[in-house]
Amino acid sequence: MDAPAIRTRRLSKRYGRTTALDALDLEVPAGEVFGFLGPNGAGKSTTIRLLLGLIRPSTGWASIFGHDASDVARAHRLLGHVPADVALWPRLTGAEILELLASTGPGTDRRYRDELVERFALDVSKPGRTYSTGNRQKVALVAAFATRAPLLILDEPTSGLDPLMEREFRRAVVEARGRGQAVFLSSHQLTEVEAVCDRVGILRGGRLVEVAAVARLRRLHRTEVEATFTGPAPDLSHLPGVQDLRRPDDGRLRFFLTGPPVEVLRALAAADVSGVRMRDPTLEEVFLDYYGDAGPPGPAR
Ligand SMILES: Nc1ncnc2c1ncn2[C@@H]1O[C@H](COP(=O)(O)OP(=O)(O)OP(=O)(O)O)[C@@H](O)[C@H]1O
Numbered sequence: 001m002d003a004p005a006i007r008t009r010r011l012s013k014r015y016g017r018t019t020a021l022d023a024l025d026l027e028v029p030a031g032e033v034f035g036f037l038g039p040n041g042a043g044k045s046t047t048i049r050l051l052l053g054l055i056r057p058s059t060g061w062a063s064i065f066g067h068d069a070s071d072v073a074r075a076h077r078l079l080g081h082v083p084a085d086v087a088l089w090p091r092l093t094g095a096e097i098l099e100l101l102a103s104t105g106p107g108t109d110r111r112y113r114d115e116l117v118e119r120f121a122l123d124v125s126k127p128g129r130t131y132s133t134g135n136r137q138k139v140a141l142v143a144a145f146a147t148r149a150p151l152l153i154l155d156e157p158t159s160g161l162d163p164l165m166e167r168e169f170r171r172a173v174v175e176a177r178g179r180g181q182a183v184f185l186s187s188h189q190l191t192e193v194e195a196v197c198d199r200v201g202i203l204r205g206g207r208l209v210e211v212a213a214v215a216r217l218r219r220l221h222r223t224e225v226e227a228t229f230t231g232p233a234p235d236l237s238h239l240p241g242v243q244d245l246r247r248p249d250d251g252r253l254r255f256f257l258t259g260p261p262v263e264v265l266r267a268l269a270a271a272d273v274s275g276v277r278m279r280d281p282t283l284e285e286v287f288l289d290y291y292g293d294a295g296p297p298g299p300a301r
Pocket residue numbers: 015018019020021038039040041042043044045046047
């Protein structure tokens with residue numbers, strides 16, 4: 001399949017005066033695990049509803065492996081999905097629901113499905129109405145991961161799962177990628193995105209503010225540096241990329257570094273440096289840099 005799993009061009013959705021999604025241009029190639037991050041109200045669910053053909057764009061378009069997302073009969077043969085709020089048929093048991101989804105969906109690996117039922121510790125003998133939020137989510141996740149659809153679209157799929165089940169979820173994402181499935185994962189959980197995604201898109205107020213490989217996103221941001229010296233600490237304040245330089249009384253230097261480290265490393269090597277510690281920001285710190293909720297990360301204490 002040559003067409004990307006997901007492609008959107010100027011995809012927009014307005015509700016009255018609210019612009020829920022504003023001119024989204026995005027491409028997720030086949031086989032990629034893509035994280036879609038954003039705070040409440042950023043437009044993640046709106047994007048997913050557009051991709052699933054549940055709502056029509058105000059302007060622009062979205063396609064799934066080259067088929068317009070509104071051509072749901074075609075597009076849904078190529079995707080499995082987990083909605084943000086999973087609703088189950090109340091009288092059918094978990095097993096019956098999984099079987100119904102398998103017989104109507106894009107094709108299911110039943111052996112793998114049964115393995116996932118075990119791994120997610122899901123009791124499939126109970127009727128849908130008795131399931132908790134987390135268990136409803138598990139049913140939808142098992143059904144989606146067990147499909148052979150080349151694209152899985154997951155809307156905050158672990159919000160109701162406990163840490164053990166989150167681990168299973170991550171394993172299942174890695175296995176999906178191993179089978180060549182693309183995964184579009186909307187999430188609040190930065191550690192999850194960091195653990196499983198190849199690239200991440202950051203959405204704010206309906207606009208995509210960044211798309212980057214997780215590793216690059218971290219590098220684009222500030223590396224935290226702490227250096228100790230046997231002699232006096234050199235003055236690095238004039239060097240390119242050095243920010244928030246601090247000199248605690250114990251002779252150490254602490255600062256943030258952006259861009260190439262060459263000049264700083266040269267200056268450190270020329271001084272009597274006895275130790276250097278460099279730490280890339282976590283995705284959470286990068287995220288806070290974007291949203292400014294808590295300001296940029298502070299230096300190590
Ligand atoms: N049916 C609707 N009618 C009016 N406004 C809507 C509708 N659906 C979404 N919105 C608005 O569009 C914006 C984006 O909402 P959306 O649900 O896509 O955000 P989200 O990123 O999924 O947030 P959350 O993480 O809280 O689920 C919000 O301001 C929301 O109030």
